[in-house]
């Protein structure tokens with residue numbers, strides 16, 4: 586349950602922006618199916634969150650970002666818009682902007698005029714989608730050298746030699762870090778620190794701990810879009826395993842687990858059901874659950890600790906007035922005091 590969706594290899598060649606990727610090899614497909622089977626047979630059962638993102642799941646994710654209850658996307662965009670100059674001041678002289686989970690590159694594009702990078706590297710599992718996005722960006726920003734990298738970076742980022750080794754700014758928005766379990770988040774951030782070297786920096790969007798009511802509503806909205814997003818995972822599993830989950834046998838369950846500081850999403854059996862695939866059968870009692878996603882929420886203290894453990898020095902936090910979400914700048918080496926946001 587530790588794979589962050591923004592960077593995970595979506596199992597049926599789709600990303601959460603719904604674009605096609607290269608076909609996996611037979612062996613990769615077999616490995617995926619074996620992992621899926623072992624998760625479904627585990628007690629309690631689990632399915633990796635990347636299965637939320639087939640074509641329909643990607644559209645449902647886009648839709649849920651528009652919901653009044655789901656504040657992260659909107660709040661992050663407002664923070665970036667309001668503090669763009671300060672962000673540019675803090676994240677100033679980094680020549681290379683490396684956008685992790687770039688998708689359609691829209692979030693990074695908002696930074697271009699202020700940050701003025703020489704080189705923009707867009708990384709996403711879907712190379713095809715990136716090429717289309719970069720062709721558009723090249724026309725509007727002819728002075729920025731652009732590179733598209735189709736890569737699942739969740740287990741380590743591989744940058745080609747053409748990407749300057751100095752002055753790297755890693756941009757990881759959308760609270761995608763929250764879909765990693767903390768030890769994996771630490772490993773991931775530590776890999777970036779190694780990759781970037783001593784003069785690199787990080788610009789991170791992270792969802793903050795808040796009133797459980799707000800969190801619970803964000804992951805269980807009135808219209809039922811998040812419920813459809815979660816249930817749709819079963820259809821994706823059916824296609825991948827030739828399984829016979831009936832979506833109507835399951836209900837969406839989500840809640841803030843305060844002890845773990847995470848919102849959990851599960852699917853709960855409405856009745857006793859048997860599910861079959863290949864030569865396997867799994868019985869679920871009524872009320873039994875499949876764990877489908879964790880979304881970790883941080884405080885400044887817990888995020889500072891994580892960043893420091895991973896070798897980063899948090900320098901500035903920008904938040905909204907309700908402290909719902911944070912955009913954080915961290916440096917590989919101890920920062921000189923600059924910028925006007927709240928010091929970490």
Ligand code: AVI
Nearest residue numbers: 590759760761763764804880
């Ligand atoms: C993509 N990720 C940061 C979202 C989150 O909030 O963890 C996925 C999501 N799950 C339910 N709603 C949104």
